[in-house]
Structure formats: structure tokens, C-alpha cells
Amino acid sequence: MTGSAIPLVEMTGITKTFPGVKALDGVSFTLMPGEVHVLFGENGAGKSTLISILSGVYPQTAGTLMLNGDAVSFASVGDAKKNGVAAVFQEFSLVPTMSVAENIYLGSEPKRGPFTDKGAMRRGAEKLFADLGFPIDVRRSVVSLSRAEQQMTEIAKAIHSEARILILDEPTASLTERETETLFRIVREAKARGVGIVYISHRIQEFSQIADRITVLRDGKLIGTVGVDALSPKALVEMMTGRAIDEIYPTIARKPDGDVLLSIRGLKAWGVGGVDIDVRAGEVLGVAGLVGSGKSRTWRAAVGLLPIKAGSVTLKGKDVTHAPTRRFVGDGVFYLPPDRKSEGLMLSATTRRNIDLGALERDEASGFLGALSPAKLRTITDGIARRVDIPENYMGRAISTLSGGNQQKALFGKGFGRDYDLYIFDEPTVGVDMGTRAALYRLIKELAEAGKAVVVISSDLPEAMNLAHRLVVFSAGRISAELEGDAINEETILASFFSHERPDA
Structure with a gap:
């Protein structure tokens, strides 16, 4: 954070009222040049409302907004962008039918005479993604991207705008450890250029790596602003919720020798290169892997949401390969989608x-x-x-x-x-606060201890590690590791992210 005395952003006494609801009540917030300032709070605390006002989505009901010492009032998101504010929201603003490159340059397309220079646009987008370290084919349409790839495209689009104020709303919700490290590098580089970054996340473990200050909101009110090292994670959660949360990850009892409910053999689908998995009653099977590793596509193919090219799927001893999703539901399988x-x-x-x-x-x-x-x-x-x-x-x-x-x-x-007998949770806690996470984890515990089979597919490595009795790691469309007990540790999992061969049992 630089020593400039003039904040990039100074919001004072911000109140926002919707019909029957006061979303913000006299909140003040400042952002300095070269600072990462975290907004922290439960869902519904007012974080999204505050950044929506800053980014021009709608005006405040009361209070003042100043940029670089001057009072401003934004009429639209475009107006905020002209003043150097770029936002990456949880709900993406990409045009699904357009290519990645076209989305990056939307509104600022390079020209060759009266025509759009698509070659220059493609080359510029390729250089941008290469510099950012995001491996994406910029010619692909957005609709064909995974949610994590769309997230990466949104971030790249914001970086491309060269904004002085960058708002990142749950930017790592769909990213794995590797993509998160890349994002943090980009954030640090932006800080060094004097960019101010408003960062919203529920992943407390991220704060110590990039944040300077943390502002906590609760029920639309400002609870306080503290330095990143001022509070322990436990104290921060209690400040957020107004109550003690003794345990985020519960201890889940495991049913010994549970029956195999779902058996996948040699499964091949788009992005999946031959997978064998058994899912047993009374256990939580964790699934981890990088973006594009096949960790989600495997399960979507298994339950009929993607076509299967080869292999077999057996449910409760019956062959259900190529069966429609409706049959899986009728036969006791619940799939919770990531979006x-x-x-x-x-x-x-x-x-x-x-x-x-x-x-x-x-x-x-x-x-x-x-x-x-x-x-x-x-x-x-x-x-x-x-x-x-x-x-x-x-x-x-x-x-x-x-x-x-x-x-x-x-x-x-x-x-x-x-x-249901089998629950498949694909990214079960995307964009939810720690209090809600703890509640959802207790539901997962309840299901597993009732003898249900539970699969947790997660890009949040601590989540996958702490909930799983058994954990499979995906890499390049295959399972690169299957771990239990003490073998479920960060070092082993991260190494398996980059291994293309499953070790022999």
C-alpha cells in the first residue's frame, strides 16, 4: 500500500434502501492506492450492495462516494468504467455466444479500416492470457467454457481494461489452488502498479496472502475495519457472525465396509480419458483436481448429463450406462450442480x-x-x-x-x-459464507452417518481434504491418486495435480 494521503475510494455513510429492506445502513469504506481491502461478511451482510454502488449498478439512497478526492455519482456501470472502476461479479457478464477474444475486446475492438480486425483481437487476447498464465483457447465460445474458465475470462477482461479500481467478488470460488496462485500473482502485480483492489471472499485462508485490511459487515452495518494480522481466523468469523463457531469442518463417522452403490469402469467422455471409481455407502468420497482435469465431467457423464464415449456405469448392481438422468433420480441419485x-x-x-x-x-x-x-x-x-x-x-x-x-x-x-441413496455435490459451497458452510457441512455429515453415499467435488482444497474419508485426484482426464487417512495431505494432493499416471495399488 502506498503512502498517498488521498484515497482512491472514500465511501461515507452509505445507505441503500430497497422496498421493505435496508440493505446498507450508514456504511463507510476507504480504498488506498496499491491496497487489497477485503470485504468480509455473511451472505446478506451488504457486501454485494456496497460494491454494486461503487461499480455503478445503482445509486446509494444516502451517503457520499468520492474517487481520488472528488465527489462522484455514477449513472451506470459504463459510467463507472469510464472513471476507472472495473468489477468481476459472481454472476458473470460475458456474452455466451461470442468467443473469448470477442468478450475481452467488447466495446474496444481493434479496427482495420471500417472493419473489426479479428486477427489483432485474437493475437492481443492470446498475449493477455499468456501473460496472465491462463491456458484458454481464445477462439472458443464462452458457452463452451467451464465455470472456472469463464471466471478466468472475466478476470482477464477486467485486467485488460487497465482500471485503477478493481473489484473481485469471490474470484477464487471456482478456481483450484494452481489458478488461485496465478490470480494472487496478478493481484500483487496490480498492487505494485498502484491499483486498488476490493476483494470479497469467504476463504479466510487467502487473506494473509494478499490482503492489507479487512472490513467486516453484518446485517448491512459496519462492524469494523482491521489490519490483516489483527485477528485470528476464529476471531474474524466470530466478528462476522456475532457468535462463536467452534468447528467449521465436522468429524464424520465412516461406515466400515459399506456396499458399493455406484461403480464406474473405463469411463471415457469429452475431457475424460478412462476412469475407474467405486462409491460406497456411509462414506464421503472427495474429488479434487485442477480446472479441466475432468473431475466434474466424469460425474456429469456418469449420471447422464454428458454423453459417454466408452466404459460402463453400474448403480446398485444394475447397468445404467447411457441411462437418462431421470432414471438416476428415480433410482436414488441426487446431483447438486455447481451453478x-x-x-x-x-x-x-x-x-x-x-x-x-x-x-x-x-x-x-x-x-x-x-x-x-x-x-x-x-x-x-x-x-x-x-x-x-x-x-x-x-x-x-x-x-x-x-x-x-x-x-x-x-x-x-x-x-x-x-x-436418496447417493448424493453427488458438485462445488457445494461456491460463494457462501463460513457460517453457511458450517451448516452445509453438518448436513453432509448427517447424510453420511445415516448410511448414504456422498461425493464432494470441490475446487476448495481444504474442503475436499477435511470432509473426505477417501479422496481421488484428477489430472488430464484421469485419476492420478486415490488417498485415505494420513495420505490426504496438501503436499501429496498438489503433486498429484500434475501427474498423469495413477500409481499402481
């Missing part, structure tokens, strides 16, 4: 309606002559909401208006609508 908004939830529907969808075929929801009973369905859904800790007054609200943590709880809730 809750595009795949998991009906955003225009209420929270209750979303949870209802998971319980429609439950016998207890039937009334006279087998017809669906709204009263019985409501009783079931209310019970699920209590189980996943969704407040009653949220049930009638459009789920799009809920915080990311409560949306994720509702997505988990859909999995409790029926009695």
Missing part, C-alpha cells in the same frame, strides 16, 4: 416452490386417490426448510432475492425432498 442459478434453481419462483419440486413425487405428499395434496406438500417443505435453516419469512420470496447462502441451502433442500 445454482443456471442449473439448480428456478429464479423467478419462490423459495417454497423450488423446494417443493424436490418433494412432488414423495408418497407423503399424496392425498385422496393419489392426487397431490398442497397441505401435505407444504408440511413436508416446511420441515425441509427447518432442516436446512431457511427462515420461514423467506419461503414466500422469489429465490432470486435471497443471498447466495440461502439459495444454496434451498438447493440442498431439494435433495431432502426424497430419500
Whole structure:
């Protein structure tokens, strides 16, 4: 952080009111040149509202916003960009049908006469990604990218804008350790150029590596701003939640010699080069790997969401290779997708309606002559909401208006609508705070100890390590390691990220 006395950003007494909700209540925040300032708080604390005001999404109801000592009022996101503010939000702003290069240069396309110089655009994008260390084919359309690759493209687009103020909202949520290290290098280089960075993350372990200060919000109010070394992670979580959280990762009892529920043999699919896995009842199988390693595609292919080129999938002793996803659901498999908004939830529907969808075929929801009973369905859904800790007054609200943590709880809730035998959680805690994480981890513990088979696919290495009884590591479309007990450690896992051969048993 430089010694400049004039902040890049000075927000004073910021209040934002929506109909019936005060999202921010007199919050003040400053950002200095060459500083990484973390915004920390639970989902719904007001972080996204604050950065939305800074980035021109909407104006504050009260309070002042100053940039470089001058009062400003942004009319739009484009207006904020003209003033040197670039934001990478959790919800991406990329055009899915356009290529990576076209998205990078959108609005600033190089010209050859009256025409767009696509060659220059491609070469410029390739150089940008090479400098950033992001391996992406810039000719690919955004819709064909994984969520992590889209995240990398958003970050590259923001860097390309040469902004003086960079906002990163959960930038590592879909990145693995390697991509995160690359991002941190980019952040440090930006700091050295005097760029101020507002950084939102729930991954406390990241703060000591890049942050200078941390501002904590709770229920729309400023709790305090501290130096990065001023508080322990435990104290920081307690400051965020207003209560003690003794344990984030629970100890999960393992069922010995559980039956094999799902068996995958020689599976080949796009990006998957031949995989063998057994999933057993009463255990948590962790799945780790870099972006593009095949860790998610394997499971999507296994449950019918991607085509299988070769190999077999057996569920409870029956061959289900090439079976449609509906059959897997009917046979007791619940798959939680990594992107809750595009795949998991009906955003225009209420929270209750979303949870209802998971319980429609439950016998207890039937009334006279087998017809669906709204009263019985409501009783079931209310019970699920209590189980996943969704407040009653949220049930009638459009789920799009809920915080990311409560949306994720509702997505988990859909999995409790029926009695499934196998739960596959693909990035189960993307973009949710530590308090919500702890609650979701307790649900995973509850499922495994009830004898269910649980698969946790995660780019968050501490999450995968601490929840797993057994952990498989993917590299280049194959399993490069299968670990248990003390062998599940960071050094071994990171080495396996770059190994293309699975060691002999």
C-alpha cells in the first residue's frame, strides 16, 4: 500500500434502501492506492450492495462516494468504467455466444479500416492470457467454457481494461489452488502498479496472502475495519457472525465396509480419458483436481448429463450406462450442480416452490386417490426448510432475492425432498459464507452417518481434504491418486495435480 494521503475510494455513510429492506445502513469504506481491502461478511451482510454502488449498478439512497478526492455519482456501470472502476461479479457478464477474444475486446475492438480486425483481437487476447498464465483457447465460445474458465475470462477482461479500481467478488470460488496462485500473482502485480483492489471472499485462508485490511459487515452495518494480522481466523468469523463457531469442518463417522452403490469402469467422455471409481455407502468420497482435469465431467457423464464415449456405469448392481438422468433420480441419485442459478434453481419462483419440486413425487405428499395434496406438500417443505435453516419469512420470496447462502441451502433442500441413496455435490459451497458452510457441512455429515453415499467435488482444497474419508485426484482426464487417512495431505494432493499416471495399488 502506498503512502498517498488521498484515497482512491472514500465511501461515507452509505445507505441503500430497497422496498421493505435496508440493505446498507450508514456504511463507510476507504480504498488506498496499491491496497487489497477485503470485504468480509455473511451472505446478506451488504457486501454485494456496497460494491454494486461503487461499480455503478445503482445509486446509494444516502451517503457520499468520492474517487481520488472528488465527489462522484455514477449513472451506470459504463459510467463507472469510464472513471476507472472495473468489477468481476459472481454472476458473470460475458456474452455466451461470442468467443473469448470477442468478450475481452467488447466495446474496444481493434479496427482495420471500417472493419473489426479479428486477427489483432485474437493475437492481443492470446498475449493477455499468456501473460496472465491462463491456458484458454481464445477462439472458443464462452458457452463452451467451464465455470472456472469463464471466471478466468472475466478476470482477464477486467485486467485488460487497465482500471485503477478493481473489484473481485469471490474470484477464487471456482478456481483450484494452481489458478488461485496465478490470480494472487496478478493481484500483487496490480498492487505494485498502484491499483486498488476490493476483494470479497469467504476463504479466510487467502487473506494473509494478499490482503492489507479487512472490513467486516453484518446485517448491512459496519462492524469494523482491521489490519490483516489483527485477528485470528476464529476471531474474524466470530466478528462476522456475532457468535462463536467452534468447528467449521465436522468429524464424520465412516461406515466400515459399506456396499458399493455406484461403480464406474473405463469411463471415457469429452475431457475424460478412462476412469475407474467405486462409491460406497456411509462414506464421503472427495474429488479434487485442477480446472479441466475432468473431475466434474466424469460425474456429469456418469449420471447422464454428458454423453459417454466408452466404459460402463453400474448403480446398485444394475447397468445404467447411457441411462437418462431421470432414471438416476428415480433410482436414488441426487446431483447438486455447481451453478445454482443456471442449473439448480428456478429464479423467478419462490423459495417454497423450488423446494417443493424436490418433494412432488414423495408418497407423503399424496392425498385422496393419489392426487397431490398442497397441505401435505407444504408440511413436508416446511420441515425441509427447518432442516436446512431457511427462515420461514423467506419461503414466500422469489429465490432470486435471497443471498447466495440461502439459495444454496434451498438447493440442498431439494435433495431432502426424497430419500436418496447417493448424493453427488458438485462445488457445494461456491460463494457462501463460513457460517453457511458450517451448516452445509453438518448436513453432509448427517447424510453420511445415516448410511448414504456422498461425493464432494470441490475446487476448495481444504474442503475436499477435511470432509473426505477417501479422496481421488484428477489430472488430464484421469485419476492420478486415490488417498485415505494420513495420505490426504496438501503436499501429496498438489503433486498429484500434475501427474498423469495413477500409481499402481
